[in-house]
Amino acid sequence: MQASTEQLLNTISQMPQPELETFIEQVLKLRAQRQAPSLSAPESELLLKINQGIPAELQHRFNELIAKRQAITLTQVEHAELIQLGNHIEQLDAERIEHLAALAKLRQRSLTELMQDLGIQPPACV
Numbered sequence: 001m002q003a004s005t006e007q008l009l010n011t012i013s014q015m016p017q018p019e020l021e022t023f024i025e026q027v028l029k030l031r032a033q034r035q036a037p038s039l040s041a042p043e044s045e046l047l048l049k050i051n052q053g054i055p056a057e058l059q060h061r062f063n064e065l066i067a068k069r070q071a072i073t074l075t076q077v078e079h080a081e082l083i084q085l086g087n088h089i090e091q092l093d094a095e096r097i098e099h100l101a102a103l104a105k106l107r108q109r110s111l112t113e114l115m116q117d118l119g120i121q122p123p124a125c126v
Contacts, residue, residue: 017057025052046103050118054092062089 003011015023028051032044039047054062065082068074074082097111104114115122 021055028052040106043103043106046099046106049099050096050103050120052096054089058085058088061085 012020012023025048029044029048032039032047032051062082062085065074065078065085068078069082100114100120101111104111107114109117
């Protein structure tokens, strides 16, 4: 039995967040396999890690705290949480760069060339 796109989206929209994250990872893996079946297993694994991104809940809370800081309504406890979340996001970004560097080495390309190949823009603040 095949479900329509609308039925699939309706079902997906009702998933709890952790289940949704797992589902998204599986879909990304499936898409990577379909788009580039000639990729080696290490390349596929690195691309999955590179494309993983920041978890939605983490990004949402970080954005909430940034908005409170801009509105000057951030408490000391929230400020500490904001610093902790910022450090965690920086760690995730550093891991992503490590995966990009490993993929660049595997493909014998510079990091800049690989990022251009993948359409990844460096952060504006760098």
